[in-house]
Amino acid sequence: MPIQQSGQPIQSVVIIGGGSAGWMAAAALSKSFGHSLDVRLVESEEIGIIGVGEATVPHLSLFNRLLEIDEGEFIRQTQGTFKLGIQFNDWGKMGDSYIHGFGTIGRDLGLLPFHQYWLKARAEGRAKDISAYSLNTLAAPLGKFMVAPHDAPPNTPIAEIAYAYQFDAVRYAHFLRKRAEMQGVQRTEGKVVGVNQNSETGFVDSVRLERGELIAGDLFIDCTGFRALLIEDTLKVGFEDWLHWLPVDRALAIPCQKVGPITPFTRSTARTAGWQWRIPLQHRTGNGHVYSSQFMSDDAATDLLLKNLDGRPLADPLPVRFRAGKRRKLWDKNVVALGLAGGFLEPLESTAIYLVQSGINRLMSLFPRADFDPALQGTYNAQAQFEYERIRDFIILHYHATTRDDSDFWNYVRTMPIPDSLKAYVDLFAAGGQFFRNGTEMFGLTSWVQVMLGQGIMPRSYHPAVDWVREADTLALVDHVEKVVASNVGLMPRHDDFIARHCAASPN
Template sequence: MSGQPIRDIVIVGGGTAGWMAAAAFAKVLGGRYTIRLVESDEIGIVGVGESTVPHLKLFNNLLGIDEAEFVRRTQGSFKLGIQFNDWGRIGERYFHSFGNLGPDLGLLPFHQYWLKARRQGKAADLGTYSLNALAAEQGRFMVSASDVPPTSPLANIAYAYQFDAGLYARFLREYAERQGVRRIEGKVVDVALHPHSGFVEAVTLASGERIGGDLFVDCSGFRGLLIEQALHTGYDDFSRWLPCDRAVAVACEKVGPPTPYTRATAHAAGWQWRIPLQHRTGNGHVYSSAHLSDDEAAATLLKHLDGRPLGEPRVLRFTAGMRRKFWNRNVVALGLASGFMEPLESTSIYLVQSGIAKFLNLFPWSDFDPVLIERYNAQSVFEYERIRDFLILHYHATQRSDSAFWNDCRTMAIPPALAETIRLFRDSGRFFRQGEEMFALVSWVQVMIGQGIVPETYHPLVDQVAQADMEGYIASVGRVIANCVQAMPSHAAFIERCCAATPMPA
């Protein structure tokens, strides 16, 4: 080890990923490092609404961001989960909600007892026992209450955000610049590599300005200016399992108050997102170009909008997958430069946040010890592959046979680890989380049951609980959840009282 510290950090690309990295580095690394971010105003972003997972609250807390100000500044709303329509069968819907189902009983999770009671006709749909799912259905929301017993479902409400990604990037830019980050306007036209080490030495802008650094963070989007175009890292393609390769997106006028959830509605060759903000609604149709043309996809999207479109639909092209190395030499890729997981479970911003956290944990000296790089890449590959498998589950676990797309998805060969997960759950409702994978038992249970993977039986230890006690337990959970939801204000009322944004053009 050289023992020499890194001094100059250069982030190439802005947007959500770039400014998240800049803000986090400025906060954690303090004033000992020079942090510069290069971005071009010529390169726009698609701002049609962004949906997140609860982890973002931790990131904002790290930065010391006031939640109400953040929501106001980003025209945000709150998210209790995702409503999935027409995925298992046309006409069916279910919620993948954040937070817990009913409380565990003994060694077993709630859903094991629910499986037995449901088979006996003594339990309602699974979502009835989720505070988030029931509250979302009724349009209610609140943050965790401090004046209730710690065992109350209201004491620990898991939620995420829905917001304008462009406004969030602007919000973080202001934060980062206050912390000393310097923004440089310009378009990168050349990347200089060290002749022996192959490390990136500098980037040159169209203006001729040369910007050198010790560490480079590639947030340049799908292009991967550093990680791919300069270092030729390679890309692992997931499209044989995740066949959607395009999206057409457009915002529309909002009609009524924003719902406290994101909606994902399956169509004949993909699915449509709906992300409600305070000032408008973001929409997009993710689809397979092998099964649907761009014009057909746009027509389907426009047909299913809530309100008048605010502009022309824009087509985005992508390939689901990941870089073979997320950290290569002295370049770390974040955001779309690192890979792309379609937005079905709102993991894009989470993966940026996770990449930043892992990198800060493994922050190197200037010699960039390979052991740190290897560990970072191994952790990143594991995370991507487990999220990939969770997304594949949504496509593969379907009974739909109304189109070639769904027939292909239903019958495709899936990764062995996912096949084993499904077999284990189908047997007796068991799931075992692997390491620190993002999605835990509650998420897998909700999606598998929601899409028709019903276990053949339940855990044998369920029968250790007397029938009457089990029925009382299930009924009690349902009553408590229903009463708690009734105590919650409407989502619109909560926003109006706590974090209403200044009206702005949609």
């Protein structure tokens, strides 16, 4: 029997907004669907893009692979650097420092992950800090970096090195724009001032530009940033507010002169009412102070930021206001929201660009026909909800698991009620060091274990099966991993040297 098609194929997609979200969507859709789909992007230079968002997670390399982006060219064009993880200073308590590194911790043995054996060895005073057992956490503070060499012996830490990128967000949008336009995306300059909806269905038929032009489409992607022009202003889907769990709601971003070697990691230093980021690029260092307006004034936040730059400021601080949370639906009718239009979890774990990427992947997998079968939308929204909530919990963990009591802000976040879903993770880990990844949630064992330990949650015990292994074998495993990781790191070049050799950008 022939397949009955329930709707005509979609022929045109209109993306409103040309920040990272808009151009990522344009580049991915035009690459994947080719000329069978007419992709148009409308953006307004007068409004501009947010232009912050310089640190990423390793998943971006998959997106780059989809677009067949050459890594060296990408790094050069965006003044990019490599990121092995995030260094968290003063988070668990003042004076603490740990790295949430990408990749793996040690080598698993039998059914159990490495950190279980480490817990036992540590309890007996026979193990170092957990950072000694991961390539990323050992190499990062030493300023070392390399990509896996083609001839690296398999199953060695260096063969499995995991890394992300740090880049200039404005250059990133330009870089993607060039590719998208080459792939056939049509860009229209102009400000959208009106939205026309079908009187019966409420679907968006077209948008109206300030100069009067109407742009019609089958599917609209709202990438208008915090304005959320289609998904909220027009469709009014509502916002799920998570400010009570993530009270930081303002940021000041400022670039400063680069001083010293380029660190292969992002730094997050906890401050009185929030935290400060430091993201090294080739031509400058990006900085920002993220804080809660309930607990700190804008002036005090500015002073604190300016006092804590490592080089001369290169601009005035750029203020940004936001609210943690997400739209109740990221897909409604024929509108899908990506990027800041869909929601925002503060930048502590550099997850916003990842959420754009994963939204694009999800949209491509669930790509509708012109009848917009509600099952597709329902699945999309449920998966996005799950993904946001899991990341939300991971970020809240950093504020919850702390002993800091030196300000009203820290007293609030330390004692606030947390989501039950996060409490279950913390309780499980605190008991026996266990972690179970929930389905497809973004952060896995390495991330949760490193951050829980780094924030001061030390399990009371370890998995009983560790005792089924002879003690001498457990200690030998822990000792062996430490030596292998150290010897691999010993072979790595300095991050600066690696960049200079393979992907140095031109100076401006």
